[in-house]
Amino acid sequence: MATFLYRLGRLAFRRRHFVALIWVALLTLAGVGAASAPAAGNSSFSIPGTEAQKAFDLLEERFPGSSADGATARVVFEAPDGQKLADADNKAAVEQAVKELGTGSEVVSVTDPFQTKSVSEDGSVGYAQVRYEVSGMELEDASKEALEHAADEARESGLTVEIGGDALQATPETGSTEIIGIAVAAVVLVITLGSLVAAGLPLLTALIGVGIGVSTITALANALDLGSTTSTLAMMIGLAVGIDYALFIVSRYRAELAEGRDREEAIGRATGTAGSAVVFAGLTVVIALVGLSVVNIPMLTKMGIAAAGTVVIAVLIALTMIPALLGYAGRKVQPAGSKSKLFGRKKAEGAEKAKPNMGTRWASFVVRRPVAVLLFGVIGLGAAAVPVASLELGLPDDGSQPTSTTQRRAYDLLSDGFGPGFNGPLMIVGDAKGSADPKAAATEVADEIKGLDGVVSVMPATFNKAGDTFTITVVPDSKPSSTQTEDLVHAIRDTGAGIKADTDTEVLVSGTTAMNIDFSQKMNDALIPYLALVVGLAFLLLIAVFRSILVPLKAALGFLLSVLAALGAVVAVFQWGWLSGLMGVEETGPIMSMMPIFMVGVVFGLAMDYEVFLVTRMREAYVHGEKPSQAVVTGFKHGARVVTAAAVIMMAVFAGFIGSSESMVKMIGFGLAIAVFFDAFVVRMAIVPAVLALLGKRAWWLPKWLDRVLPNVDVEGEGLQRASEARASEDDEDKELVRA
Numbered sequence: 001m002a003t004f005l006y007r008l009g010r011l012a013f014r015r016r017h018f019v020a021l022i023w024v025a026l027l028t029l030a031g032v033g034a035a036s037a038p039a040a041g042n043s044s045f046s047i048p049g050t051e052a053q054k055a056f057d058l059l060e061e062r063f064p065g066s067s068a069d070g071a072t073a074r075v076v077f078e079a080p081d082g083q084k085l086a087d088a089d090n091k092a093a094v095e096q097a098v099k100e101l102g103t104g105s106e107v108v109s110v111t112d113p114f115q116t117k118s119v120s121e122d123g124s125v126g127y128a129q130v131r132y133e134v135s136g137m138e139l140e141d142a143s144k145e146a147l148e149h150a151a152d153e154a155r156e157s158g159l160t161v162e163i164g165g166d167a168l169q170a171t172p173e174t175g176s177t178e179i180i181g182i183a184v185a186a187v188v189l190v191i192t193l194g195s196l197v198a199a200g201l202p203l204l205t206a207l208i209g210v211g212i213g214v215s216t217i218t219a220l221a222n223a224l225d226l227g228s229t230t231s232t233l234a235m236m237i238g239l240a241v242g243i244d245y246a247l248f249i250v251s252r253y254r255a256e257l258a259e260g261r262d263r264e265e266a267i268g269r270a271t272g273t274a275g276s277a278v279v280f281a282g283l284t285v286v287i288a289l290v291g292l293s294v295v296n297i298p299m300l301t302k303m304g305i306a307a308a309g310t311v312v313i314a315v316l317i318a319l320t321m322i323p324a325l326l327g328y329a330g331r332k333v334q335p336a337g338s339k340s341k342l343f344g345r346k347k348a349e350g351a352e353k354a355k356p357n358m359g360t361r362w363a364s365f366v367v368r369r370p371v372a373v374l375l376f377g378v379i380g381l382g383a384a385a386v387p388v389a390s391l392e393l394g395l396p397d398d399g400s401q402p403t404s405t406t407q408r409r410a411y412d413l414l415s416d417g418f419g420p421g422f423n424g425p426l427m428i429v430g431d432a433k434g435s436a437d438p439k440a441a442a443t444e445v446a447d448e449i450k451g452l453d454g455v456v457s458v459m460p461a462t463f464n465k466a467g468d469t470f471t472i473t474v475v476p477d478s479k480p481s482s483t484q485t486e487d488l489v490h491a492i493r494d495t496g497a498g499i500k501a502d503t504d505t506e507v508l509v510s511g512t513t514a515m516n517i518d519f520s521q522k523m524n525d526a527l528i529p530y531l532a533l534v535v536g537l538a539f540l541l542l543i544a545v546f547r548s549i550l551v552p553l554k555a556a557l558g559f560l561l562s563v564l565a566a567l568g569a570v571v572a573v574f575q576w577g578w579l580s581g582l583m584g585v586e587e588t589g590p591i592m593s594m595m596p597i598f599m600v601g602v603v604f605g606l607a608m609d610y611e612v613f614l615v616t617r618m619r620e621a622y623v624h625g626e627k628p629s630q631a632v633v634t635g636f637k638h639g640a641r642v643v644t645a646a647a648v649i650m651m652a653v654f655a656g657f658i659g660s661s662e663s664m665v666k667m668i669g670f671g672l673a674i675a676v677f678f679d680a681f682v683v684r685m686a687i688v689p690a691v692l693a694l695l696g697k698r699a700w701w702l703p704k705w706l707d708r709v710l711p712n713v714d715v716e717g718e719g720l721q722r723a724s725e726a727r728a729s730e731d732d733e734d735k736e737l738v739r740a
Contacts, residue, residue: 001279001713002272009271009323013264016324023208023321030212033219048296050518051493055429055510062431062469071139073130073147073167075101076410077113078160078417084123085113093157098128100150106132106143125417132167144168164398164410164423181656185243185649192645193250197332201250201325206242209317213238213310230306232657232665236672237602238310240653241285241609244646245278245318248613250333251642253326257335267323273620274613275319276713280545281612282315284538285605291534292601295526297519300594304601311605359640363633366689374690377682384565384678387572393524394481394590395516396663399423402586415479421456424480426489427511428472430461434504438463441505442470448495449474454488480513481590489517520593527597534604535559544710545612546619548700554691555611558683563603565682566675567596574667583658583670592664595671603675610647610684614639618692619700628696632689640685647680 012019047053077094079085085094094113102110113119113126120126130147132139144167151161182203189199217231252274256266289311292304326333356364366373399415401408414422430445432438442461449472450458459473474492478484489509496507535556542552570591572578577588618635626634654676657669692699702710 001276005275005279005319006268006272008319009275010264010268012271012320012323013267013327016327019320019324020328023212023317027208027212027215030215030219034215037219038222046298047515047519047522048298050515050522051508052510052514052518055427055508056515058429058431058469058508059471059510062464062466071132071134071167072165073101073132074127074164074410074414075130075147075151076125076127076162076164076413076417077154078413079124080158080160085119085126086123089157090159093154093159094126094128097150097154097161100153101128101130101147104132104143104146106134106139108133120417122417125413127414130165130167139167160413162406162410162413164407164414168407179656181652181654182239184652185239188645188648188652189243189247192247192641193254193333195333197329198250198254198334201322201329201333202243202246205246205317205321205325206239206314208321209242209314210235210238210310213306213313216309217306224302226302226306229662229664230303232660232662233303233668234307234310236654236657236669237285237289237307238314240606240650241282241311242314242317243649243653244609245282245314246322247646247649248274248278248642249318249322250326251336254333254336255638257333263326263330267326271319271323273616277612277616278315278318280541280713281609282311283541284608284612285311285602287537287541288534288601288605291530291537292597294530294533295523295597297522300598307602357637357641359636359638360633362640362685363636363689366686367629367632367693370690370693373686374694377687377690378561381561381565381678381682385561385568387568387576388564390575391567391571391596392483392575392590393520393593393596395519395593396589397423397480397512397516399479399481400587400589400663404586408587419456419475419477420479420482421476421485424476424485424513425511426474426476426492426509426514428474428492429508429510430470430472431468431506431508432470432503433468435468436504438467438470438505441499441503442472444503445496445499445505445507446472448499449492452488452491452495454478454484454491476513480516485513486517489514516593523593523597527600530597531600534601538604538608542608542611543702543706544713546615546700547702547707547710549702549706550695550699551615551692554688554699555608555615558611558687559604559607559679561687562607562675562679562683563599565678566599566603566671569674570595570599570667570671573670584666592667595667598668599671599675602672603679606650606672606676607679607683610643610680611688613646614643614684615688615692622700628699629693632692636689643680643684647676650676650680 046056075097077085077090077097079087079090083090085091091114098110098112101107108131109129110131111118111129113128116129118127118129132143147163147167151163154161186199186203189202190196193199213234214231217226217234220226221231249270253266253270256269257263261269286308289304289308293301295301398407398411401411403409403412411423428445428449430438430442432441435441439461442463446458446461449455454477456475456477458475461470461472463470476485476488478488492507492509496509499505499507539552539556542555543549546552573580573583574585575588575591577585580586580588614635617639618631621631621634622628651673654669654673657665658673660666660669
């Protein structure tokens with residue numbers, strides 16, 4: 001591996017014009033594709049294998065033309081204080097609004113609150129339901145403007161009017177904090193590399209890689225049914241790993257220059273050694289992201305594969321474009337420890353040797369006090385993980401929106417007027433095709449559900465034209481995301497088993513609330529298999545990289561500590577409300593269902609980045625003859641500064657997405673940022689050296705039979721060292737012959 005990448009780096013250095021042209025052409029091609037591609041619609045949400053999805057598919061089949069996946073808007077009217085909606089003026093304003101709502105070309109149906117009796121008991125609140133033939137993201141601007149115009153006209157009559165549902169769904173905005181994250185990354189790069197040119201290379205290549213990745217996703221979004229969150233995730237991860245991978249190669253290049261090598265040889269060695277680490281670090285991230293497909297939720301699979309593609313692009317750019325750009329930069333990128341125009345001259349060489357750098361001093365301390373450092377790190381992460389014990393999972397609804405939005409205000413009005421469960425009604429779908437008396441079966445279903453605890457109302461059954469399928473709407477007495485509503489869903493499903501035996505009618509529970517419950521359950525069921533698959537594959541990969549059993553095992557256990565601590569922090573902020581104001585969290589509630597499995601995947605991949613980059617330098621020192629404890633110190637001497645910078649950069653990039661208007665993106669950004677902090681600074685910088693110091697030579701033990709079977713990937717560049725020594729020996733022999 002190291003020899004191949006060594007040659008690739010030198011080739012890219014020599015053929016820099018050709019390499020740069022290829023990447024610029026790819027960026028241009030992707031940009032043109034994105035600009036000319038049709039606008040993407042709202043990504044379809046399906047959960048194969050669940051009861052809610054089965055009911056949804058049955059509705060599509062038995063109720064053709066019902067636009068079951070079309071957008072909905074619930075226009076909520078509230079009368080002024082002391083008045084009722086039924087008062088003449090108020091009623092006229094509502095009826096006029098309903099009339100206007102039904103004029104849109106994409107409207108399927110509109111309900112009148114007075115005809116459907118959709119008015120609260122006190123007469124102050126009512127709502128009209130608008131259904132469209134296309135999804136919220138596909139709605140034309142004219143339809144959205146007509147919806148808002150009708151609401152504005154009703155407001156002019158003195159009514160309070162708010163709009164819920166997904167008809168006004170907007171594309172998430174990340175806000176200015178994303179730009180701040182990139183600016184922080186730039187500052188860290190300048191401080192670390194001491195040069196604007198050297199710092200600019202990782203930023204430039206990362207932006208090019210993300211540009212290609214996100215543009216490609218945009219170009220394919222409509223054809224592959226990709227949602228807006230897919231490109232946001234790809235941008236988030238692509239920026240972070242793209243900057244980090246380029247940083248490691250540039251830093252190693254400067255270190256090779258400092259050892260007196262010419263620039264072409266230095267970039268070859270940097271690509272062969274640090275580039276090997278980049279390849280395997282990228283592989284662990286790709287494994288973790290592609291592994292999300294085992295959950296069997298199409299939306300999550302597409303997100304993972306798209307983000308993995310962006311990581312692959314980041315790796316390829318780091319291995320080819322960075323060497324090419326370093327060739328263009330020439331002497332503007334100076335050797336490590338040389339004069340810096342930004343920060344002045346370094347200390348004299350002797351003074352620098354007399355005072356070891358911070359990484360060396362820290363590693364020396366850990367090697368002397370490994371037990372204390374290990375206990376401190378484990379106990380600290382354990383304390384941070386305590387909130388995980390109260391983790392509640394769910395999916396965000398309008399109740400989690402900021403109070404400034406009309407969707408949230410409509411949600412609150414309906415809760416006050418009709419009860420909290422009205423925002424999450426359950427849809428009961430009855431397949432009575434095999435029943436002798438479908439109407440009697442529907443009546444029995446309704447009666448059974450009415451007798452269950454937690455039910456406020458059960459609407460009369462609605463049949464399809466064939467009369468073999470019916471729907472019943474059930475309103476719970478608890479809010480959609482509560483455990484009481486989840487218990488009610490399970491109770492209805494349990495009742496359905498007895499009804500099927502009596503009437504040959506299959507009873508299915510669907511609707512948004514039931515879909516969310518099934519989604520959460522599916523994510524929980526998939527967590528252990530996914531963890532086993534991803535950690536198992538990465539464990540095998542790291543055995544080949546480190547030629548060790550205990551080092552990969554320690555890496556996996558350290559990851560579990562960091563991801564549990566990060567999940568604990570997410571629970572504390574987004575569920576308990578700690579520091580919620582600082583994070584811009586206006587409404588606390590259950591943690592997004594996909595968060596645990598998503599964090600396991602992404603954080604594992606990123607955690608292995610630091611493991612590979614830091615421990616390969618230790619492995620390199622050990623292979624070249626240093627004692628185990630000294631190899632730990634040497635690894636930190638060369639790698640701690642760069643790993644620290646990389647972690648700060650990744651945290652800054654992820655934290656930049658906390659400013660997003662989309663609650664899912666906000667939560668992911670915070671979770672990944674805090675996870676990188678725990679993993680890089682507690683696990684990799686403290687627990688890892690402490691464990692390696694305690695293990696000594698046993699850390700690098702590998703059974704002889706396994707050593708023979710495993711491929712020699714040579715991440716530490718031992719092959720390059722031997723080749724260099726052989727060339728030096730040949731040169732000496734040639735000199736001796738000349739003298740003779």
